[in-house]
Amino acid sequence: MKKLKLFIFLACLVIFYGCQSDLDHDQKESKAKKSIVTSQHTESELNNKKSMKQKTESEKSEADKENIEKTVYLTFDDGPTSATTDILDTLHQFDAEATFFMLEPSMKELPEAVDKIVEEGHAAGLHGVTHDIYHFYKSEQSALEEMTTAQETLKQIADVQSNLIRTPYGSVPYLTESYREVLDSNGFKVWDWNIDSDDWSLSGDQYVDTVIGQIEELVNAGEAPIILMHDKQNTADHLSKLLTYLAEHGFQTKKIEENTQPYNFNCYQRCHRLSTKE
Numbered sequence: 001m002k003k004l005k006l007f008i009f010l011a012c013l014v015i016f017y018g019c020q021s022d023l024d025h026d027q028k029e030s031k032a033k034k035s036i037v038t039s040q041h042t043e044s045e046l047n048n049k050k051s052m053k054q055k056t057e058s059e060k061s062e063a064d065k066e067n068i069e070k071t072v073y074l075t076f077d078d079g080p081t082s083a084t085t086d087i088l089d090t091l092h093q094f095d096a097e098a099t100f101f102m103l104e105p106s107m108k109e110l111p112e113a114v115d116k117i118v119e120e121g122h123a124a125g126l127h128g129v130t131h132d133i134y135h136f137y138k139s140e141q142s143a144l145e146e147m148t149t150a151q152e153t154l155k156q157i158a159d160v161q162s163n164l165i166r167t168p169y170g171s172v173p174y175l176t177e178s179y180r181e182v183l184d185s186n187g188f189k190v191w192d193w194n195i196d197s198d199d200w201s202l203s204g205d206q207y208v209d210t211v212i213g214q215i216e217e218l219v220n221a222g223e224a225p226i227i228l229m230h231d232k233q234n235t236a237d238h239l240s241k242l243l244t245y246l247a248e249h250g251f252q253t254k255k256i257e258e259n260t261q262p263y264n265f266n267c268y269q270r271c272h273r274l275s276t277k278e
């Protein structure tokens with residue numbers, strides 16, 4: 001009997017220690033699991049941090065990319081004039097490109113300026129002959145003739161065939177659908193603008209601030225600015241201020257190419273023939 005009790009006691013002892021060691025093992029494993037979880041957790045935090053860092057870097061490179069791809073088109077109308085050389089010199093200083101919509105009589109008057117525009121790698125566009133709405137918009141044919149004449153003169157002077165045109169005062173309201181069709185079927189590409197510098201009426205460097213304000217609005221709307229300026233001395237005198245702003249804000253100036261998708265004012269219901277309402 002005593003032996004049996006002793007056996008039971010020993011058996012219990014063995015079972016107890018056995019359980020105890022299982023328990024220890026479980027606890028150890030659980031601790032280990034916990035530490036794995038902790039380390040996984042830490043790693044996932046690290047991954048998070050890493051991905052956040054990567055995201056920041058990719059966002060940053062997106063921003064850089066955006067900066068690189070921020071395009072602006074500078075356009076100068078009504079030249080060439082005695083101010084053209086100054087405009088060209090300033091553009092050269094900033095390594096900037098521009099497009100000049102020129103008048104036929106002015107090209108004849110200052111052929112060296114036309115040559116210089118082309119030689120320095122800018123785009124030569126056409127602005128017609130008379131700059132007189134009563135003549136230019138008189139009929140589809142008169143608009144076409146003015147642009148064709150300007151095209152031929154440019155070709156003679158600088159050996160450049162340009163189809164880029166800007167009609168006097170922009171395409172709205174007088175360039176109706178039928179005018180657009182005639183110009184289009186003769187290969188001309190009508191270019192309007194989405195920023196009016198008002199440089200013909202503002203004095204000093206005021207036009208630059210006007211332009212900068214509009215650039216910021218357009219960029220927020222995701223559009224590439226096409227700036228209307230004029231080939232005149234006051235514009236030339238303050239052009240470096242505008243180009244400094246553009247350079248500091250990561251804008252890249254581009255000239256309009258023959259194959260650039262033209263930007264036009266939309267007629268909506270605003271276009272009408274000159275003769276019907278004037």
Ligand SMILES: [Zn+2]
Nearest residue numbers: 077078168169
């Ligand atoms: Zn003009």
